[in-house]
Amino acid sequence: MLDYGPDAILMAGLDGANWRLADYEKRGGYEALRKLLADQVPPERVIAEVKKSALRGRGGAGFPTGLKWSFMPRQFPGAKYMVCNSDEGEPGTCKDRDLLRYNPHSVIEGMIIAGYATGSTAGYNYIHGEIWALYEQFEEAIEEARRAGYLGRDILGSAFSFEVYAHPGFGAYICGEETGLLESIEGKKGQPRFKPPFPASFGLYGKPTTVNNTETFAAVPWIMRHGGDAFLNLGRPNNGGTKLFSVTGHVARPGNYEVRLGTPFARLLEMAGGTRAGKRLKAVIPGGSSMPVLPADVMLATDMDYDSIAKAGSMLGSGAVIVMDETTCMVRALERLSYFYFEESCGQCTPCREGTGWLYRVVHRIETGRGRAEDLALLDNVSDNIAGRTICALGDAAALPVKSFLKHFRHEFEHHIEHRSCLVSGPDSEPKWGRAGAHLPPAMARAA
Amino acid sequence: MLSPESLRRIDREIAKYPAEHKQSAVMAALIVAQDEKGWLATETMDFVAQYLGMAPVAVYEVASFYNMYNLEPAGQYKLTVCTCLPCGLQGSLDAADHLKARLGVDFGETTADGRFTLKEGECMGACAMAPVVLVNNKKMHDYMSNAKLDALLDELRKR
Ligand SMILES: Cc1cc2nc3c(=O)[nH]c(=O)nc-3n(C[C@H](O)[C@H](O)[C@H](O)COP(=O)(O)O)c2cc1C
Numbered sequence: 001m002l003d004y005g006p007d008a009i010l011m012a013g014l015d016g017a018n019w020r021l022a023d024y025e026k027r028g029g030y031e032a033l034r035k036l037l038a039d040q041v042p043p044e045r046v047i048a049e050v051k052k053s054a055l056r057g058r059g060g061a062g063f064p065t066g067l068k069w070s071f072m073p074r075q076f077p078g079a080k081y082m083v084c085n086s087d088e089g090e091p092g093t094c095k096d097r098d099l100l101r102y103n104p105h106s107v108i109e110g111m112i113i114a115g116y117a118t119g120s121t122a123g124y125n126y127i128h129g130e131i132w133a134l135y136e137q138f139e140e141a142i143e144e145a146r147r148a149g150y151l152g153r154d155i156l157g158s159a160f161s162f163e164v165y166a167h168p169g170f171g172a173y174i175c176g177e178e179t180g181l182l183e184s185i186e187g188k189k190g191q192p193r194f195k196p197p198f199p200a201s202f203g204l205y206g207k208p209t210t211v212n213n214t215e216t217f218a219a220v221p222w223i224m225r226h227g228g229d230a231f232l233n234l235g236r237p238n239n240g241g242t243k244l245f246s247v248t249g250h251v252a253r254p255g256n257y258e259v260r261l262g263t264p265f266a267r268l269l270e271m272a273g274g275t276r277a278g279k280r281l282k283a284v285i286p287g288g289s290s291m292p293v294l295p296a297d298v299m300l301a302t303d304m305d306y307d308s309i310a311k312a313g314s315m316l317g318s319g320a321v322i323v324m325d326e327t328t329c330m331v332r333a334l335e336r337l338s339y340f341y342f343e344e345s346c347g348q349c350t351p352c353r354e355g356t357g358w359l360y361r362v363v364h365r366i367e368t369g370r371g372r373a374e375d376l377a378l379l380d381n382v383s384d385n386i387a388g389r390t391i392c393a394l395g396d397a398a399a400l401p402v403k404s405f406l407k408h409f410r411h412e413f414e415h416h417i418e419h420r421s422c423l424v425s426g427p428d429s430e431p432k433w434g435r436a437g438a439h440l441p442p443a444m445a446r447a448a
Numbered sequence: 449m450l451s452p453e454s455l456r457r458i459d460r461e462i463a464k465y466p467a468e469h470k471q472s473a474v475m476a477a478l479i480v481a482q483d484e485k486g487w488l489a490t491e492t493m494d495f496v497a498q499y500l501g502m503a504p505v506a507v508y509e510v511a512s513f514y515n516m517y518n519l520e521p522a523g524q525y526k527l528t529v530c531t532c533l534p535c536g537l538q539g540s541l542d543a544a545d546h547l548k549a550r551l552g553v554d555f556g557e558t559t560a561d562g563r564f565t566l567k568e569g570e571c572m573g574a575c576a577m578a579p580v581v582l583v584n585n586k587k588m589h590d591y592m593s594n595a596k597l598d599a600l601l602d603e604l605r606k607r
Pocket residue numbers: 056057058059060061062063085086087088089090173174175176177178179211212213214216392393394397
């Protein structure tokens with residue numbers, strides 16, 4: 001048995017091999033869909049139930065799912081789309097992989113129910129290229145569902161028709177952004193669109209479209225089977241249900257854990273085996289690499305739900321909890337983060353394309369003992385000139401970590417610059433945790 | 449230009465999208481083409497463009513935007529290591545150092561015998577299972593200790 005913790009509902013009853021249709025049906029799968037269609041439940045009632053559950057988007061922004069579905073125009077004739085975002089590429093996040101690997105039919109059933117609720121005609125699941133085996137497995141799962149009559153024309157003898165297809169990503173973080181993702185399905189570069197119009201009015205091929213995260217869809221069948229209230233009561237008001245947290249970094253047992261929203265961080269940390277033997281907790285990024293870092297004492301007093309983490313000064317984001325113990329050099333940590341955003345900026349907006357390069361180069365030179373007195377002011381300035389000035393939120397995602405690292409751990413950066421050495425682990429000439437990545441790409445070595 | 453089997457695979461992808469949106473299959477078609485040829489030469493991309501009724505430049509744009517397409521010949525085995533922060537905290541940077549030392553190449557280089565290309569990768573959505581190494585884009589290996597890395601290299605060399 002796979003163990004995601006005692007509160008697991010999405011990942012309950014999984015043994016690593018029972019992902020197939022027959023297994024899913026044994027766990028009560030597709031019952032919710034059967035019942036909806038047999039009772040001819042009005043679509044508005046489905047949306048009302050999801051609203052009641054206080055299910056919020058699990059992809060990063062935490063937008064209320066029922067409300068998002070209600071934006072889909074009801075009277076629109078012709079094609080409408082439901083898109084699943086399995087592009088999971090936010091450093092620290094590895095939960096959608098487990099969902100697709102061990103429970104893919106929960107995602108398919110969630111997409112079908114969402115399609116029914118919004119009057120959509122087809123769904124696409126955008127699966128990032130690095131998990132190719134799961135792309136193929138998902139196609140198999142779709143085929144199983146089609147053969148059983150859960151997909152296709154007149155599903156289970158009803159008047160509702162719906163198809164689901166898988167679409168492959170191939171190495172671009174930006175395609176996780178929902179409009180970049182839609183461009184990518186259309187066979188173009190995955191550069192985000194200017195909003196408004198939002199996807200609900202102008203989405204895939206210009207048709208009304210809703211994009212939801214894999215885990216969001218996976219929660220829908222449970223909500224329809226057990227009711228919105230039951231889901232809400234697992235969590236907290238405005239923060240319904242359980243959530244998969246990917247706990248990584250300096251913990252004894254990195255992995256995915258499913259807990260009720262509102263669970264204290266300390267409890268989640270304990271489930272992951274606590275920090276490595278004898279080491280003190282130093283800092284945590286609670287919601288994926290794009291969110292602000294928080295010091296240990298703040299995190300230890302925080303509960304894991306959207307509103308509590310926001311109050312503590314960060315965001316729950318995708319639920320990726322990156323744990324750093326006292327051996328972590330925060331300059332090196334930020335250098336790794338900044339490299340990622342520099343590599344993954346799509347190049348469309350000047351502040352992001354140029355700014356992410358500046359952030360990386362400056363943090364890198366501080367890390368490698370070549371920092372200048374004016375560098376911290378420069379980092380602040382560059383971050384401020386990116387945040388809020390780009391088409392999509394990747395700019396903010398690059399800038400927010402920088403601001404938060406400087407806010408909470410400024411002294412480590414100052415020490416690097418003044419003493420050309422590291423407060424945590426000695427001389428800078430020897431980069432922490434491996435030399436990899438501590439080199440400049442050739443084009444940048446010249447610029448730096 | 450591509451084998452009948454590859455064309456069958458591409459046709460299956462085209463069927464997923466509305467008839468007037470064949471272009472949606474371009475990512476999958478380039479993946480299929482790369483599987484067959486090892487990398488995407490201009491002629492290969494031109495063929496895909498013609499097959500999907502796209503302007504060649506629109507295909508080049510896609511091929512150069514997404515990181516996993518090979519725009520030049522790569523080694524027989526392309527090894528991509530995730531070096532992002534979460535993986536780094538769990539030892540992936542040391543794993544990358546180990547691979548560099550064993551292969552005698554840096555990121556972005558290919559061994560003299562043409563066997564291995566080493567690449568620095570970004571998050572692959574498998575962070576808790578670090579260190580993660582992707583072989584030829586499609587086969588993921590996780591929890592890669594130095595011993596497992598050595599075993600992987602030995603196995604690939606024997607093939
Ligand atoms: C740069 C960037 C990357 C993103 N990556 C993902 C991702 O990998 N998966 C995801 O579900 N959402 C991602 N998002 C959020 C999506 O834009 C979108 O909000 C989400 O898929 C909506 O689904 P939800 O409401 O169910 O969360 C990303 C956003 C940005 C700005």
